[in-house]
Amino acid sequence: MLNEYCASTSNGQARAWLRDMRGSAENNWLCRQQGRPDRVIDMTAACVREYGKGAVARYTDRNDLTSWRCFSR
Template sequence: MVVAAALLTLAATVPLLLRHDAGTPQATVRLPVVSIPPPAVAVAPAPSAARHPLRAVARARKPSPSPPPTSGAPPVLLGPAGAAALPQLLTSYCRATVGRLTLAVSTAGGWACGRVARDPVPIDMDAMCRWRYGANAWAELRDDTDATGWRCYRDGP
């Protein structure tokens, strides 16, 4: 019983001791005051040293990596069949190349493989087409205003 009373008394006084404010410490030495005069002439950085801010660039249509067909035949559509099938195809690509816990997400900069608690990985649409349809496949965005407008082609016939 005596031990319990001592513990209760100690428990009640420790928080009071910890709250005690010793006051604001005072500096014993005065700090010097420093003033720096402005430069006499403003000097512009050299053009090679100038830095430009980075900004995202939306992917635009790009030409086929293979040479144009000699027969003049139009390219052959390989897929996907429509806008609804593209996210599923891209998710399959993400899971095969980035990791099984990824999903394809449409961002302002284009499609990316979204990962939990990590930065998204941009999708190279040409690489995705080659992964799905073979080495001669390439990607093209038919409508710049529609992110689901990507299709995979190969040179015809």
């Protein structure tokens, strides 16, 4: 889902990237594109793109970068 989100915001050029494999969930996922500055992924925007209006992103464990989930409001 995150690779598709990054690609959709960059004419297909960016991919999802982890800043720090041991880091926290917050602000650790980036869109990376060669020759451009990295951008922190807006996780709620990624959920909305995937599931539609009303979707929201939340992590279940602040210390687990893989704990992001999409929820419906």
